[in-house]
Amino acid sequence: MLKKALENTLTSKESDExxxxxxxxxxxxxxxxxxxxxxxxxxxxxxxxxxxxxARSVFYQVSDVEGDFRTRNxxxxxxxxxxETEYKEFGCKFLVDVENTxxxxxxxxxxxxxGNLVQDGEVMTNMFAGVGMFSIMAAKKKxxxxxxxxxxxxxxNLCVKxxxxxxxxxxxxxxxxxxxxxxxxxxVDKSDRTLMLLPERSDEFLESAITTTKNGGIIHYYSHIHAxxxxxxxxxxxxxxLQVTPVQSKILSSKIVRAVGPRYYQTVVDVKISK
Ligand SMILES: C[S@@+](CC[C@H](N)C(=O)[O-])C[C@H]1O[C@@H](n2cnc3c(N)ncnc32)[C@H](O)[C@@H]1O
Numbered sequence: 001m002l003k004k005a006l007e008n009t010l011t012s013k014e015s016d017e018x019x020x021x022x023x024x025x026x027x028x029x030x031x032x033x034x035x036x037x038x039x040x041x042x043x044x045x046x047x048x049x050x051x052x053x054x055a056r057s058v059f060y061q062v063s064d065v066e067g068d069f070r071t072r073n074x075x076x077x078x079x080x081x082x083x084e085t086e087y088k089e090f091g092c093k094f095l096v097d098v099e100n101t102x103x104x105x106x107x108x109x110x111x112x113x114x115g116n117l118v119q120d121g122e123v124m125t126n127m128f129a130g131v132g133m134f135s136i137m138a139a140k141k142k143x144x145x146x147x148x149x150x151x152x153x154x155x156x157n158l159c160v161k162x163x164x165x166x167x168x169x170x171x172x173x174x175x176x177x178x179x180x181x182x183x184x185x186x187x188v189d190k191s192d193r194t195l196m197l198l199p200e201r202s203d204e205f206l207e208s209a210i211t212t213t214k215n216g217g218i219i220h221y222y223s224h225i226h227a228x229x230x231x232x233x234x235x236x237x238x239x240x241x242l243q244v245t246p247v248q249s250k251i252l253s254s255k256i257v258r259a260v261g262p263r264y265y266q267t268v269v270d271v272k273i274s275k
Contacts, residue, residue: 003004003015003016004051004185005047005048005051005052006018006044006051006080008024008046008047009040009044009047009150010037011098013090014036014037015065015208017034017036017037018031018033018034018037018044018274020101021171023056023062023105024052024054024105024205025085025087025096025098025103026055026085026086026087026088026096026189027054027055027056027057027085027104027114028055028057028058028059028083028085028098029048029049029052029055029057029059029137029155030059030060030061030098031044031045031048031058031059031060031077032060032061033060033063035060035142036167039208041077042077042078042104044058044077044223045058045076045077045079046062046077046078046189048078049077049078049079054245054249055079056079056080056082056085057076057078057079057080057081058076058077058078058079059074059075059076059077059098059099060075060077061073061074061084062074064077065102067150068150068151068152069100069101069151069155070102070130070153071100071101071102071123071152072099072100072245073118073216074098074099077175077220077227080259083097083098083099083100084097085098087103087105088116088209089105089108089111089133090108090111090135090137090140091136091140091167092136092140092165093162093165093230094132094133094136094158094165095161095165096131096158096159096230097129097154097208098133099131099157100152100154101152101154101155101158102130102131102155103131103133104153104181104259105155106233107197107257108169108260109160109257110257110258111133111134111190111202112137113239114134114136114137114138114142115135115137115138115142115272116143117193118138118142118193119144120142120143120144120203121143121144122144122145122192122193123144123146123147123190123192123193124138124145124146124147124192124194124195125146125147125149125183125187125189125190125191125193125195125209126146126147126148126149126194126195126197126214126215127149127179127194127195127196127197127198127208127209128147128149128152128179128195128197128198129149129150129151129155129159129174129195129197130152130155130159130197131155131158131159131162132148132155132158132162132163132172132174132236133162134195134197135148135159135172136159136162136163136166136168136172137169138170139168139172140166140167140168140169140171140216141169142169142170143169143170144170144171145170145172145173145175146171146172146173147172147175147182147190148161148172148173148174148175148192149175149176149177149179149182149188150174150176150179151176151177151178151179153176153177155218156174156175156178159172159174160174162268179193179205179208180205180207180208180221182200182256183208183211183212184208184211187211188211188212189211189212189213189214189215190212190214191212191213191214191217192213192214192217192218193213193217193220194209194212194213194217194218194219194220195220196209196219196221196222197220198222199222199223199224199266200224201242202221203223204225204236206221206231206244206245206246207246208244209221210247210273210275211248213273214236215273215274215275216272216273216274217272217273218252218270218271219249219270219271219273220268220269221237221241221269221270221271222257222261222266222267222268222271223237223240223241223266223269224264224265224266224267225237225240225265225267226263226264226265227263227264227265228263230256230265233255233265233267234255234256234258234267234269236255236267237254237267237268237269238251238269241269241271244271245275247273247275248273248274248275249271249273249274250271250273250274251270251271251274252270252271252272253270254267254268254269254270255267255268
């Protein structure tokens, strides 16, 4: 569709380069534009706005995802300069702000996997919850309780709105602040399941994850791993976890969540801890 929309603006090779760098989130399109095409960014934006029926805004992603809040800078190319939109996934509705909060449509398979693992009656601590996507997807179907923590006030506020937007079987509690402080003060030995979706800093927060998890509970430990062979990434992340963990742990499974660079993967290791 994108290639067709741009056929009068770009050569076939140029639009191939753009396609891999295109995200549509609700009625917002975000493009990463190679340097060679930057001079055409406005016309690319305007063409997409005209051709993609549901698009309200087209943004150019100026920076990588960065900083404590894991956010990115965007520049408006065409349409309305509003970075908030509604996004739907597996029967849930989410208000997301694609510039001021973290959001990735590429984690949807992992959100579904975790949602299916959560059981009725469980307590989950979602340490780096963003706008609450994993929390809400889990509580949509299961009568669980989720503590949904995030240090970014904009993310915690949107999480509160998202709780109201969805009819939940369970309960989600949004708490703004540093996960390690909140856990120390309010959530010691609370959770049957703990999510650590800040893969760059998992080792730093592992002790807090263990603190909030009950004896016999499960931690989903995400990390970034270099692997020459894709098939080895899961095994390497298991070995890394076992090297850094201070508690007795039984590995339940591991897998690649998504590729984040050449021979570089985001992985998850599911572990049952004894303490
Ligand atoms: C990679 S995002 C994950 C967001 C969410 N789990 C999702 O999939 O949409 C990491 C989140 O961790 C938050 N964060 C960073 N440091 C934190 C801390 N010390 N305590 C709590 N949240 C933190 C960021 O604001 C960001 O929203």
